[in-house]
Amino acid sequence: MDKGSLIRTVVLIVALINQFLVVFGKSPLPVENELIEQLISAGFTFVASIVAWFRNNYVTTKGDLQKKVLQSQGLLK
Template sequence: MKNYDKGTVIRTVLLLIALINQTMLMLGKSPLDITDAQVNQLTDALYTADSLIFMIGTTLAAWFKNNYVTAKGHQQKAVLKQNNLTK
């Protein structure tokens, strides 16, 4: 079994949760078991906004942390290639 980086695992799990949550919202399903009588329009709007922010945040964190998108990242990738440390 491979030794996975703890941060990578956490970011991946959070990303999956965010994507599942957003998919459920897009399909009109509430991830929480709350009846319509319990939820008013403001609470619903806040929950949707929070879900969107959570999804965007975890997506950016997972993409940024696991890819070489900065100048420093490109330098690191070049060093890894020079030392034959890439897959």
């Protein structure tokens, strides 16, 4: 696993743990207002999920070309 993938995976895991803590009423962030805390947590999880999905999938034209090259070299199924 390359450095970028590792960082994205760790950030996503932290975001999901944070989200679960908020759901169960634990306060991982020092915010007084519960609604603000939930919005921050949900936003963090959303951004981390989108970045991890986008970077690990072939969703752009460049990514599609990369996938074709990898397949032609037998490096991808």
